[in-house]
Amino acid sequence: MNFQQAVQTCFRKYVDFSGRASRPEYWWFVLAYVVLAFVAGFIHDYLYVLVVLVFLLPLLAAGARRLHDVGKTGWLLLIGLIPVIGGLVLLYFTVQPSQPESNAYGPPPQPQPAGI
Template sequence: MNFQQAVQTCFRKYVEFSGRASRPEYWWFILAYFVSAFVGGFIHEFVYYLVVLAFLLPLLAAGARRLHDVGRSAWFLLLGLIPVIGTLVLLYFMVQPSQPESNEYGPPPAPVPVGA
């Protein structure tokens, strides 16, 4: 999955908290968020807040699907509310490889063809 496909997929599934998201899908979307927020912050504070607001639900949904991909409940996203330790634990979960077999959250995400 490339950058453009990941961003399109995450915005298309912006309120879909079920299913699974592959590691590249999640991390390309995180990169898109940080770049957009950084650029928006340079343009104007109002633009920055619009970017953050536009990405809020898709980020939560992608995070939930990513946790499902490693076999964890989306409730683990609440660990992000714990300063430092919670963030580190979430980061550890997010960088784990996908479970190759089906789990309670569904089958593994289908690989996207390169030319698609």
């Protein structure tokens, strides 16, 4: 999955908290958010707030699907509310490799052909 496919997939599934998201899908989408939020922050405060609001729900959904991909419940996103430790725990879970077999959250995501 390339950058464009990941961003399109995450926005298309912006309220889909079920299923699974591969590592590339999740991390390409996080990169898109970080870059856009960083640039928007330099341009204007209101633009930054707009980027955060546009990405909020899709990021939560992608995070829940990413946790499902490693066999964890999406509710573990709430651990991110714990300062420092929560973020580190979520980082640990989201960098783990996908479970190759089906789990309680569905079959593994199908690899997408890399396109331009």
